[in-house]
Amino acid sequence: MRFTPRTERPRARRSFLSTCAAALFLAAATAAHSAAAASQRFEGPLAEAVAAGKSVVAVVEVAGGPRALSAPGQAGTPGRWSVPVWTRDVSTGGVLLRTRAQFVVMGGGDWGSVVTGQLVRATGNLRPPVPGTEEAAILTASSGPGQATAVPILEGSAKELREQFVAASSFLGPDPRGLLPGMVTGDTTALDEGLATAMKGVGMTHLTAVSGANCSLVLGALLLACRGLRLPRLPAAALAGAGLWLFVLLVGPDASVLRAALMGAIAVVSLAGGRSGRGLSFLCLAVIGLLLMDPGLGSSFGFLLSVLATLGIIVLGRRIINWMPGFVPRWAAAAVAVPLSAQLLCGPVIVILQPQFSTYSLLANVIASPLVAPVTLLGTAAVPLVVLVPWAATALIAVAGTFSAGVAAVARFTSQLPGASLPWPEGIHGLLTMLFLSVLTYGTVWACARPRQAGGLVMSCHRSLVSLIEALEDRAVPALRRWGFRQSSGMMWKMARQPGPGLERGAGRGRLGYSTKLSGRNPRWPLRRSEQPVPRHPMRPPGGT
Known part of the structure; x- marks a missing residue:
């Protein structure tokens, strides 16, 4: 036990008090920002217009890439798109509202061509958002985007790169042709409907879109490359940060990508300053920063799942790896520990969104985890080469497509196993049941690893x-x-x-003994009349009347 000198106690107390004061200040700032954002969403003229379903004409700024809304069984180009936007001006009933609120525009084919950062004019009807999302309303567009401003250069270039990468992957088979762009750039327009259903059934949907794991892989590869070139610390951090920013610009600012990008930026800054920190500190700083910038992320299930998955990997992943026996390779232990730790914390939230239990989710993710890194790194390296060196990009796409075909094969095989998707209770009962199962699984793994x-x-x-x-x-x-x-x-x-007559206090310290030796001694208290044996007549047979 370490003894703390008296001179260090006041210093530790001051450090604790300053940490608590900073935490309370950040919590108060986030709460105030959230209250201001909630007043816009649930009170005022905009909330009344959303509740009444009024027609509006709005000037909006595109906040992310369009997502296809394909109907079941539909093939080819999607007919409708979902586009996240930020409002500038909203005109309804002769009243002009200058407010900045987050909407989702659902419109026809023309909305699939808008680019992040572009200002467009939208007309349509408002309706309430889906519960649990961060949007203030859903705008059902009655026409295409009008009076669009010039496309930003960087965002337009990123959109062209994504489209060229999808076109360059067209020579692959049906499954890798749709899965590879989704795992590299987040473009799932060419993803087969059967494969998407199979991956959803076995809990592999996070692989069909760019997430925090992709940012971590890209940042780690850039840092290793800079280290291999023996660059100084500051230039290496600058190059890694620039590469991470370009990757985020390429795939779009989703919640998980923003969280992972901010964590990576904090890690790069600490590396440039010569100080190393822990992943949990990076995660806390990233979450605080994102909530201060956009308090609506606090009600986003995607952001919550991303944070929980990272928290599970940081807190439980290393422990599970250390529990593995010495003869198990480090990479094999990590391949099991990473998806297991993420699933333990995300499981209770997933059953709220989708009340079913994916029986083979852990097995499928463990088998597919060694294939994700080659797909991400080779595919990301092939994106700029599509324009610069097409033949080299084709070679990289062919190799990455082979690995993505393996991921698709794992999803299709495990989804066809018996009992792949089982029903699960809904609501709070399902959450508590899954939480208990997660704790039980964690304890079982520990007991098996440390008998x-x-x-x-x-x-x-x-x-x-x-x-x-x-x-x-x-x-x-x-x-x-x-x-x-x-x-x-x-x-x-x-x-x-x-x-009583059957218990003995003298059986030994630490255990209770039970004695059945009742013959030869009288009980310590007389039996009641109802408990005394009835005498049998000597001439009556046993059981006779």
């Missing part, structure tokens, strides 16, 4: 339980005396003071 420690914990709990029973038994007599159960004849007093 000796598990046995010691069981014996310790047994000794504690026996000590508790003895303590309660020793206190029973004064408790009965205090509660007034003492009888004048002393019969009840003897019953409370002395154990």
Whole structure:
């Protein structure tokens, strides 16, 4: 046990108080910002217009790439698109509202060509958003985007790169042709409907879109490349940060990508300053920064799942890896620990969104995890080469497509196994049940990896339980005396003071003994009349009447 000198105690107290003060200040700032954003969403003229479903004419800024809304069984170009936007001006009923609120525009084919950062004019009807999302309203567009401003250069170039990458992947098979662009750039327009259903059934949907894992892989590859070139610390951090920013610009500012990008930026800054930190500190700083910039992320299930997955990997992943026996390779232990730790924390939230249990989700993710890194790194390297060196990009796409075909094969195989998707209770009951299952799974993994420690914990709990029973038994007599159960004849007093005929206190310390040797000695109290044996008549047979 480490002894803390008296001179360090005031310093530790000041550090604790300053940390608490900073945390309370950030919490108050986030709460104030959230209150202001909530007042826009649930109160005022805009909320009334959304509740009434009024027609509006709005000037909006595109906040992300369009997402296809394909109907079941539909093939070819999608007919409708979903576009996240930020409002500039909203005109309804002759009233002009200058407000900045987040909408989702659902429109026809023309909305699939808008680019992030572009200002467009939208007309349509408002309706309430889906519960649990961060949008203030859904705008059902009655026409295409009008009076569009010039497309920003960087965003337009990123859109062209994504389209050229999809076109360059057209020579692949049906499954990798649609899955590879989704795993690299987040473009799932060419993804087969059957494959999408299979990946959803086995809990592999996070692979069909760019997430925080992709940002971590790209940032790690850039840092390793800079280290291999023996660059100084500051230039290496600058190049890695620039590469991460270009990757985020390429795939679009989704919640998980923003969170991972901010974590990576904080890590790069600490690296440039010569200080290293822990992943949990980076995650906390990223979450605080994103919530201060956009409090609506606090109600986003996608952002919550992303944070929980990262928290599980940071807190539980390393422990599970350390539990593995020495003969298990490090990469194999990480391949099991990373999806397991993420699933343990995300499972209770997933069953709220989708009340079903993916039986083979862990198995599918463990098998597919070694294939994700080659797809991400080779595919990302092929994106700029599509324009610069097309033949090299084709070679990289062919290799990455082979790995993505393996991911698709894993999803299709595991989704066809018996009992792949089982029903699960909905609501709070399903959440608590899945939480209990997660805790039980974590304990089972620990017990299997550390059987000796598990046995010691069981014996310790047994000794504690026996000590508790003895303590309660020793206190029973004064408790009965205090509660007034003492009888004048002393019969009840003897019953409370002395154990029954079948229990022996002298069986040994730490355990209770049970004795069945009742013959040869009288019980300590007489039997009641109803409990005394009935004498049998000597002339009657046994069981006779």
